Amino acid sequence: MSISEITQQLLAAKQSKGLSFADLEQIIHRDEVWIAALFYRQASASEEEAQKLTQALGLGKEIAEKLTEYPVKGNSSIVPTDPLIYRFYEIMQVYGMPIKEVIQEKFGDGIMSAIDFTLDIEKEEDPKGDRVKVIMSGKFLPYKKW
Template sequence: MDYIDRAEATRRILAAKERAGLSFEELAQVVGAHEVWVASALLGQNTMSSEQAAAAGKALALDEATVAALSRDAARGSLPAAVPTDPLIYRFHEIVQVYGTTLKAVIEEKFGSGIMSAIDFSMDIDRVDDPRGDRVKVTLNGKFLPYRTW
């Protein structure tokens, strides 16, 4: 079996996904995990079990090297350090730039000094119908981790 890195695996997976005409939601049903988590794993940001990788591989008709890459350690942190230029990703960057200190202040007021985990974490993305134009609802759900004194 040939070795390919996660970046090459992602290119192959996205091409296969397009050929198959499958959505992340449909692939999540096949893999047996949450839609957003499956999307992140297919994009190289989470690690699938060998069973999950095999199920995704079968659904997408992936070669053995690409399936194997899905079970390798993930490359978390998918963006370069520079400000993103993709308009949708930039808007999330903008939200944190504008409201980051507000988020921090409100979280710390409610929980104390600490952080929201991105390890013990889940995310949901929903479409909300609105007569003024459909809305995107993003729910970030992370465990609170207080800073400790030592």
């Protein structure tokens, strides 16, 4: 996956300032996962959010302006090769249909919104090895009959 020039600049500035996405969450009052999505051009910021972020990172107005543009989302159609990202792809390959069946059994025929959606990542301490807890919450949208 190639990383855009803007993403590279944002990540370099974040690293040089010694900030985490959780630190940026406290500054611009958006979830750390949303901020990471903004860095990777999968979300767009308001002018105020872009200004706060670029100010915290010591970046210029031209980056702030780019962050307010509407992005092209999900812009890769190839199977991911990064091991961590591939695991999510693999999870959907193995559990996608079972997840779909359980959701439809509980809610009916429809989908989970990726627009009215939140995603949180938590670390669970475990003596056998720490665990990654991914929490997705999306509004259920039933298919319309006409």
